Amino acid sequence: MKILWITGLACNGNTHSFLNYPYLEQFLDDFEFIYHPIIDSNYSLVDIVSKTISCDILLIEGSISPEITKADKKLVDIITDYSKVVHKIVTVGTCATFGGIFKESEYENISGLHFDEKNLVQSFLNLRYKTISISGCPVHPETLVNTFYAIKNGIELKLDEYLRPKEYFAYTVHNGCTRNEYFEYKIDNHNFGKKEGCMFYNHGCQAPFTHASCNKILWNEVNSKTRVGQPCMGCTEPDFPKANLYETKKNMGIPANLPLGVAKRTYLTLAGVTKAFHINRLEKDMFDD
Amino acid sequence: MIKLIEKIEGEAKLHFSFKDEKIDFVDIEFLQTRSIEKILEGKNAFDALVINPRVCGICGHAHLIATVQALESCYDNIEISNKAKIIRELTLNFELIQNHFKWFYFTVLPLFGYKQAVLKAAYPSQIMGKAIASIAGQYPHNSYAVVGGVVSDITNTDIIKLQQYIQETLNSFEKNVIDLKTDEIEQYVKLEQLFTHKGDLNQILEDILETKWETLGKSFDRFIAFGENSFFQKGKSIKTRRFTAITEENIKEFSNVTSLAKNVVYGDKYYEVGPLSRAIINKNPLIKHIHDKYGDSIVSRIVARVVEIPLLLKHSQQLLKKINLNEPSYIEPKIDISKITASGSSSVEAARGSLTHKVNLKNGIITEYNIITPTQWNLSNGTKQSPGISQKAMFDLPNENIAEIVFKSFDVCSVCTTH
Amino acid sequence: MEDKKQQRKNAIIECSLELFASKGFYNTTIPDIAKALKMSVGNMYNYFKSKDILAQEVIRFISKYLGNELRKINELEISTEEKTHKIVEIYFKIALARPEMIDYFLRIYLSNREVFRDGCEGMICVNEFVTEIMIYFEEGVKAGDLRDQDFFSAFGLFMGYLGGMVFLKGEDILPKKLDEYVDDITFNIYKALSV
Numbered sequence: 001m002k003i004l005w006i007t008g009l010a011c012n013g014n015t016h017s018f019l020n021y022p023y024l025e026q027f028l029d030d031f032e033f034i035y036h037p038i039i040d041s042n043y044s045l046v047d048i049v050s051k052t053i054s055c056d057i058l059l060i061e062g063s064i065s066p067e068i069t070k071a072d073k074k075l076v077d078i079i080t081d082y083s084k085v086v087h088k089i090v091t092v093g094t095c096a097t098f099g100g101i102f103k104e105s106e107y108e109n110i111s112g113l114h115f116d117e118k119n120l121v122q123s124f125l126n127l128r129y130k131t132i133s134i135s136g137c138p139v140h141p142e143t144l145v146n147t148f149y150a151i152k153n154g155i156e157l158k159l160d161e162y163l164r165p166k167e168y169f170a171y172t173v174h175n176g177c178t179r180n181e182y183f184e185y186k187i188d189n190h191n192f193g194k195k196e197g198c199m200f201y202n203h204g205c206q207a208p209f210t211h212a213s214c215n216k217i218l219w220n221e222v223n224s225k226t227r228v229g230q231p232c233m234g235c236t237e238p239d240f241p242k243a244n245l246y247e248t249k250k251n252m253g254i255p256a257n258l259p260l261g262v263a264k265r266t267y268l269t270l271a272g273v274t275k276a277f278h279i280n281r282l283e284k285d286m287f288d289d
Numbered sequence: 290m291i292k293l294i295e296k297i298e299g300e301a302k303l304h305f306s307f308k309d310e311k312i313d314f315v316d317i318e319f320l321q322t323r324s325i326e327k328i329l330e331g332k333n334a335f336d337a338l339v340i341n342p343r344v345c346g347i348c349g350h351a352h353l354i355a356t357v358q359a360l361e362s363c364y365d366n367i368e369i370s371n372k373a374k375i376i377r378e379l380t381l382n383f384e385l386i387q388n389h390f391k392w393f394y395f396t397v398l399p400l401f402g403y404k405q406a407v408l409k410a411a412y413p414s415q416i417m418g419k420a421i422a423s424i425a426g427q428y429p430h431n432s433y434a435v436v437g438g439v440v441s442d443i444t445n446t447d448i449i450k451l452q453q454y455i456q457e458t459l460n461s462f463e464k465n466v467i468d469l470k471t472d473e474i475e476q477y478v479k480l481e482q483l484f485t486h487k488g489d490l491n492q493i494l495e496d497i498l499e500t501k502w503e504t505l506g507k508s509f510d511r512f513i514a515f516g517e518n519s520f521f522q523k524g525k526s527i528k529t530r531r532f533t534a535i536t537e538e539n540i541k542e543f544s545n546v547t548s549l550a551k552n553v554v555y556g557d558k559y560y561e562v563g564p565l566s567r568a569i570i571n572k573n574p575l576i577k578h579i580h581d582k583y584g585d586s587i588v589s590r591i592v593a594r595v596v597e598i599p600l601l602l603k604h605s606q607q608l609l610k611k612i613n614l615n616e617p618s619y620i621e622p623k624i625d626i627s628k629i630t631a632s633g634s635s636s637v638e639a640a641r642g643s644l645t646h647k648v649n650l651k652n653g654i655i656t657e658y659n660i661i662t663p664t665q666w667n668l669s670n671g672t673k674q675s676p677g678i679s680q681k682a683m684f685d686l687p688n689e690n691i692a693e694i695v696f697k698s699f700d701v702c703s704v705c706t707t708h
Numbered sequence: 709m710e711d712k713k714q715q716r717k718n719a720i721i722e723c724s725l726e727l728f729a730s731k732g733f734y735n736t737t738i739p740d741i742a743k744a745l746k747m748s749v750g751n752m753y754n755y756f757k758s759k760d761i762l763a764q765e766v767i768r769f770i771s772k773y774l775g776n777e778l779r780k781i782n783e784l785e786i787s788t789e790e791k792t793h794k795i796v797e798i799y800f801k802i803a804l805a806r807p808e809m810i811d812y813f814l815r816i817y818l819s820n821r822e823v824f825r826d827g828c829e830g831m832i833c834v835n836e837f838v839t840e841i842m843i844y845f846e847e848g849v850k851a852g853d854l855r856d857q858d859f860f861s862a863f864g865l866f867m868g869y870l871g872g873m874v875f876l877k878g879e880d881i882l883p884k885k886l887d888e889y890v891d892d893i894t895f896n897i898y899k900a901l902s903v
Binding site: 014246 | 293296298299300320321322323328332335338339343344345346347349391395399404405407408410414418419422423424426427428429431435439440441617704
């Protein structure tokens with residue numbers, strides 16, 4: 001299966017995250033890049049833009065603007081031309097999906113392919129039916145590669161409203177975090193530099209309301225940000241990045257953003273109950289006697 | 290004629306002018322900018338820790354460390370434990386190492402007519418990625434260094450894992466790149482001694498000597514490095530005369546007509562940054578001897594970058610032994626960031642050379658931010674009368690393909706250069 | 709079946725409330741309550757194993773009742789200021805119509821902590837009521853009407869004030885009728901809490 005990987009306004013983080021895929025040799029046997037930002041192929045960038053070379057998947061990394069050119073050709077024209085020959089389009093990363101960090105750059109009308117944050121973009125509406133969004137900043141290599149394999153094997157993945165495969169994005173980052181017990185019992189005494197404590201209450205962790213599998217499939221096969229003590233920054237979501245990322249926005253002590261799907265009254269009732277009790281094991285350091 | 294250079298973390302256009310069938314001048318044009326310095330204005334200081342790694346997907350971690358140190362320099366009194374300092378230096382080392390593997394196997398091999406060795410680059414890079422992730426949660430793009438230290442609470446078994454990752458990466462280097470030990474790097478006095486070893490590096494060096502390219506790419510022989518830590522020294526070197534008293538204040542940045550990237554000078558002169566520069570300033574014996582014979586040519590640049598891998602790996606092994614786990618990872622600053630109105634700056638050695646961040650804060654909000662990247666130093670787009678480092682290096686070459694070899698010997702990062 | 713049992717329980721609770729209010733908490737015994745309801749004492753113990761457990765159920769009952777009234781107000785699409793008015797109003801209305809309820813809360817729940825320590829830790833027995841106050845505050849801050857501050861500072865101000873007024877009424881000190889104070893008190897509370 002042939003893939004064209006084209007980059008708009010990007011940092012190339014997705015490219016390098018992809019290189020962390022553990023079975024790269026197998027992947028390169030099963031797929032061929034007609035162009036990739038790092039891996040060589042039979043075609044140069046100039047070749048790719050001067051004629052439409054046959055391929056199966058168009059992959060877009062980075063935010064899109066009508067002003068951006070690649071090898072002197074407008075990116076939007078490259079997308080339009082290739083969209084006619086490929087049978088699937090994949091937006092790789094939050095920038096290509098929603099606009100991301102570089103939305104605030106100084107080109108005109110910067111957005112993702114189909115979404116400008118939460119809003120639907122009109123320009124490529126006709127391509128929506130064949131797009132899959134793999135958001136993330138950067139994308140998780142396994143999420144991306146397994147999606148390629150699903151496409152290759154003709155599997156129709158169930159997609160959410162932002163075209164993200166539910167098999168990866170129906171989870172929240174909260175599922176599988178090693179600090180869950182501190183969340184469950186509302187123990188809000190987290191300090192940086194400690195493996196104990198939950199960062200949702202005071203340090204801005206967005207895991208309970210961010211769609212991703214970070215704590216299920218882990219990063220680099222070994223870890224995740226929340227496990228080491230960095231709050232989740234919500235990087236798979238349309239409004240990434242929010243402001244004041246290391247702080248939990250509260251309205252009179254109550255977190256402004258609640259876990260996904262949990263009603264305010266439910267959350268407050270549970271919080272009220274758990275706060276009434278003390279669990280000694282969770283109030284001291286894990287390795288203490 | 291115009292050549293589009295690809296796969297340099299983006300692209301660049303080289304506008305060549307020829308005279309008497311030799312390159313007379315190269316105008317270097319970078320084509321895109323994301324205006325990250327503007328994006329940072331008005332943001333909360335700590336948000337820079339999340340935004341700045343996204344300057345670059347391959348050296349974003351250097352940006353994180355530069356950011357946190359620049360913010361910390363805005364405080365009058367701030368305490369960072371030795372444990373946190375060592376941890377930050379370790380993760381930065383790991384990033385440098387994976388950069389060098391990728392450059393050698395993705396960029397250098399094709400320049401000499403060989404196919405990229407994707408797996409030889411990817412495997413050790415993945416191990417270094419795991420090492421970073423063990424401490425910082427994930428790689429690329431983490432923001433685990435915060436003002437006051439690091440968020441991670443590492444344990445003895447984490448350190449054992451890290452030792453294993455380092456050894457595995459060293460094994461990969463010795464098996465594929467060259468089976469050279471660090472004490473040999475201290476003792477060798479000739480390039481030819483490397484040929485007594487086995488590895489892909491030798492193939493490249495042999496090709497260079499055979500084609501008589503060993504003096505290709507010489508520039509002003511002026512080097513500078515700002516990012517001092519326990520391994521890299523700060524200073525500048527004009528040929529081999531070293532000066533240690535340099536200051537970030539004398540770094541000047543200015544626009545040029547063609548490109549979206551800005552030029553950088555120190556005291557009105559262009560300087561080279563990167564592994565060769567660092568090795569000269571550190572007085573690395575092997576590199577010093579190679580530089581004595583071949584000057585600041587592609588040979589010196591290639592060997593300097595490649596040997597930085599085992600040197601940094603060995604140094605990281607030493608650093609791990611020095612960590613005192615009883616120290617805190619994080620010490621809360623006595624003053625809240627919202628009360629800080631000050632300026633600060635910091636430099637770190639990123640893979641490609643010195644990276645400098647300068648920040649102005651008002652009540653904890655960024656009013657101004659300036660990033661100066663290593664590729665800006667090396668690829669400054671000067672004039673014919675006053676050319677930049679890489680422009681001088683490409684001068685008088687017979688064609689644009691050889692010029693591309695010289696250009697890429699600097700390990701170019703397009704996204705960083707324009708940020 | 710369940711419904712009938714719950715109805716019976718509620719009847720016991722209502723009766724207890726009245727007796728606690730008229731005779732005093734410590735002077736009222738389970739046999740007193742049983743007698744008033746024409747139930748056997750044994751049967752009483754089927755519904756409530758001890759007086760302390762009954763006492764805890766009573767406060768939960770009151771919390772649910774008040775919580776329900778406050779929820780109706782929270783769900784109205786009116787301004788924060790109007791909500792504040794309605795909360796003060798309903799609180800005083802209940803104080804007048806069901807004095808034994810507020811009376812129980814102030815004089816028995818708050819003053820006899822030893823009865824409630826085991827089984828009513830923290831604020832779990834007044835959960836529904838406190839949750840609605842939290843929602844009123846949170847939405848007020850979100851709407852930009854109320855000043856963001858520590859929850860307990862605001863809670864203390866609001867509830868302390870209302871409780872204090874009802875207490876004074878109970879001591880027969882207030883010259884005017886309780887409902888005549890609604891506007892002034894709303895004004896003071898809103899002025900203190902607003903942005």
